[in-house]
């Protein structure tokens with residue numbers, strides 16, 4: 274239950290298919306379910322609109338931000354339900370050659386409050402042959418994004434970004450209380466790293482972390498990890514999904530941000546070192562005092 278100071282967040286866990294229309298149907302059904310359960314803020318996963326096998330098929334179905342039917346429909350849905358609706362990301366046309374992986378925070382009037390283009394591209398070869406070249410199809414962003422909700426400031430990131438802690442520190446230093454990591458993690462790397470990475474980002478920043486995930490075996494034969502998480506600023510998991518699509522909610526008390534940071538003021542204690550030049554000796558720093 275939300276009160277004057279608390280609010281209810283929902284992670285919508287999806288199994289996005291090859292095509293935008295059925296994915297929009299799935300997303301809409303789950304978002305309605307989340308709001309029926311009392312959500313004030315709803316987050317969906319990375320690539321909520323489609324997960325495609327290859328470049329040709331992806332580009333056949335891409336629309337620009339101006340023309341995208343999913344974005345239009347989600348803006349209307351946010352206005353209808355009077356809810357903050359955060360679409361973790363949509364694959365959109367950026368140029369004739371490139372797509373963009375873009376997150377949209379939509380306000381309760383259906384207006385786009387903020388959008389963010391995924392900065393870090395998942396160009397990875399996993400042991401066992403699974404291989405990704407996100408940068409072949411997607412134009413990376415280069416700007417971190419924050420926005421103000423009625424309950425505090427929110428920072429926008431996507432999936433593989435979670436492995437770059439300096440981004441989260443920068444968002445926290447810019448005043449964020451809530452960090453968002455909509456994702457489509459692989460099953461293998463999810464099993465190994467997902468909970469640890471998300472809990473670490475929460476603990477390091479004293480922020481809540483909201484991570485809505487793709488889950489299960491998709492039409493494009495990819496398997497994603499699921500386990501959508503809501504983590505509090507002390508690093509405790511307060512809601513968690515499993516391997517199936519669904520809705521996972523938690524009540525958020527923003528006062529917990531201040532409480533965690535009072536106990537462990539590591540945000541204040543940072544920026545204390547450079548790196549000593551090994552040739553010149555420890556009194557000579559060859560990096561300017563760095564970030565974090």
Ligand SMILES: O=C(O)CNC(=O)[C@H](CS)NC(=O)CCC(=O)C(=O)O
Pocket residue numbers: 319320323324325395405406407432433436457458459462463
């Ligand atoms: O391409 C699509 O259809 C949707 N996009 C994704 O699945 C993205 C880029 S390939 N996945 C990740 O970033 C996984 C990161 C990850 O798993 C890790 O950091 O371990």
